[in-house]
Amino acid sequence: MRGYLDWVVTIAYMPVFAGILIAYDIALRAASLLGIAAVERVAVSLQQALVRSYSLLGVSLHAEISSAIEPDESYIFVSNHQSMFDIPLFAWFFPGNNGKYITKKQLGQWIPGVSTNLKLGRHPLIDRQDRDSAVSVIAELGQRVSRGEVSAVIFPEGSRSGDGKLKPFKPAGLGMLLRSAPQAKVVPCCLDNSWQLMKNSFLPIPRGVKLHFSCTAPIPRQQGESIEELIDQIQNCIQKQLDKSRGQGTRTASADG
Template sequence: MSKFFGYIFSPIFYIFFGLTLCIFHPIQWICFKFFGYKAHKVSVDVLNFFLTYCQIFLFNSISFKNDYNLPTDRPIIFAANHQSMYDIPSLIWYLRKHHAKFISKIELTRGIPSISINLRLGGGANINRKDNKQAISEIIKLGRRMQENNWSTVIFPEGTRAKDGQLKTFQFGGIATLLKAAPNALVVPVAIENSWKIVRFGMYPLTTGHALRWTVLKPIDPAGKTPNDITFEVETQIRKVLNQTIS
């Protein structure tokens, strides 16, 4: 039934999702051009509020749980599992006070309304996956911006989306590179559940009636720990929430 209703409601979802992206594209440009970073960030936050709650057109519920009083005067590395593109708007919206940035493929900085302009102007790292030197350089620059501004970065240590919801082994490179530039950053795991189900049949139909959940887990202070140890601890915490063991 979830797939059946997806045929009916996916077009409605895409219409509103696409309209939101198109409407906020010029709004972002105006905010940045005439009012600077702070105004641009507000426009991005509001954009992602609407993108997040477009899920109502698919009858999907949104739940974001955070039982921890996370600091705003210290950079944070949010390390999450990755299930679909719909993971990202909710992370931006609910982590907005932490100025969450992303490491993105440089190809995404062109041709996508709202998303491309935000990637170019928002302060994240846009990397060329075919140029390892450029990628590392951009991530280090992002780490320095985190350190200077007490921003946060969201990374997906799996390196790709888990399209079937099964967690892949986490890689420590991203955390290690960011910690070189922002050594006092707190590392915070985030478990994402059920967003893979939306796209289990691809772009169409999207499926309906899922409980989408984002859960902030116990923060990890990196002092005295190696990036490998930190990454393993992040993965272990997330696997526990997802009820998945290391294979």
């Protein structure tokens, strides 16, 4: 019976999901005529509309966000990544921080709403096959963060975790971002259970998933800090948040790759 109901809900949800993306694709293109600020406002609205739509799937959202995160400051948000349902949560909880997602360039090509937002919103799109170009794009984002123009959102596992376990970080991109924005505080964030929404590749989407989202107090930067040690600190912080959300004991992890 549960599988049958999951199919019913999925079939009902998909037109809503597609409708949001198509409607906002049009809105983003119209907003681009008014400039980047208008695009960014519409992009926040798009992502918040997507989060609201999760309720149609019976999703509940449990969040633990540090009050030390200022609503208008530029940060480097570092998070694990489990599914596409993760992404809009940053605009839901941090609409004023102007987060720019570091993502692969393929996502900027063909998805209504999503690709349009990434391109018109000037998110950094990287070519994973061209390391020099990717490093340059990430460094440019770091400079924008340093100037207080935007925040950066990076998922340093490199790909989504299909089972929810934290994967070793790929430190090259995160390291370049940290070096390019040496004054920017780092906010470790943890997402959990969104992997369950994608475990069947939409066929169907299970109902009643409980999403967990937590962000700790920003980590201040230190002159002469070891970037490698900072990355390990961030990864261990996220692992502790993940263990906490699952009621497990903590363990440490090291960056690799």
